[in-house]
Amino acid sequence: MLDPDYEVFVGIVAAGSISAAARALHLSPASLSKRLARLEERLGVRLLNRTTRRMTLTSEGISFHADLQAILHAIEAAEQSITGRQEAIGGPLRITAPTSFGRMHLAPCLADFLTLYPQIELDIELSDGFVDLLEGRFDLALRITRKIGNGLCAHRLADNRRVLCAAPAYLAQAGTPLSLSALRRHRLLAAEGQLPWPLLGPDGAVSLNGQSAVRTNSSEVVRELALGGAGIALRSLWDVAPALASGDLVRVLPDWQGSADVGIFLVHAPTPRLAANTRAFIGFCQQRFADGAPWEASER
Incomplete structure (x- = not known):
């Protein structure tokens, strides 16, 4: 079993903020802040730089988060293996994304994704209009925003400078x-x-x-x-x-x-368990952005 404070840290990174993670985990922001501070004190490092407007991972936080993600994936694979309930990756996956970002940065990496998961039937819609994910028409939306709608789950991919x-x-x-x-x-x-x-x-x-x-x-x-x-x-x-x-x-x-409070997120409707296709795409995109957004390279 993973340390509960580790899970809190992973949840905060996935949600993009302490307040968003608190809503997803049904805890108070003050409680999550205390648990994060306790974890940082125990490890002797700062994992997150946080202000009233922005939260970013430190270099130690990036490394620690990557290690925890690998552990969580290994635990999930082990559970699926021993219970014999390995969920197949394949079938429809419906995604919507903003027009420019989708054309410039999402479309070029889709061939690699489909090479990894050839059984997925990908349906991509590029639109700058608002899409209500609670209607169930799309499995995932890529959004560039400062606030995620109530009731939605978000996975932060990168800052939007x-x-x-x-x-x-x-x-x-x-x-x-x-x-x-x-x-x-x-x-x-x-x-x-x-x-x-x-x-x-x-x-x-x-x-x-x-x-x-x-x-x-x-x-x-x-x-x-x-x-x-x-x-x-x-x-x-x-x-x-x-x-x-x-x-x-x-x-x-x-x-x-x-202002630095705008981020790039993958967003989906709440569900007790994400479908394998959705998990695969989120993991693929997180891996793509693990070393930072490519367009930031010239600014580093």
Whole structure:
């Protein structure tokens, strides 16, 4: 039997926050915080860096979590083996994901997943619209959000860092803002509902209001407008890292970035036991992100 405090730690990492884990485990956040602190004191290391806005694994926490995951998988395999109830992986698996992220970062790894699990019948829908997982139409949703809906279970894959950026041509013509007050006087680019921008920087948390120079419901259009030199955008690194690396976009006010409480999650409806297909996909994605998000490589 795994130490209960170990299970609490794994649950907190899977949920992405102490409050979300408390809901999933039907415990109080204060109780989970005390148990986590007790575990860290017993081990003599800090496992999680946590503030009111963000929770991240320390290097020791990453290593310890990976070891615990391996132990949990081994225990599960042993139980299935001895009871003769090995659940087959195969049949339908229905997943929904945001359009841009799904196209850029989910679709390219699906061939590897299907090589591992050729009996799975994969159904992928890319949409930026809200999907109610409690309706049962999808087994999993990939969501980029700061809050997971009540009653849902979430597995955090990565942070979602957002940076201010613009094309060199725009900055050459309009000038480079050196302060937030100067930024407000520039042409801002954002999809509907994305302004005001919650920013975090040297002066703490700031909400930067304004109006987008172009009205659109598409984040992909915003990226293309920024690349074309139409203004300054707040974009996720997973979306613009290649353009930043090539110089097609450059950071603006690099001491400021989007608030750090947004994460990338795999989310599913609550269930007493996850189906084998769903567990397989979650484990596959967690392994892909175990060493950090690939788009963060240039920022490390």
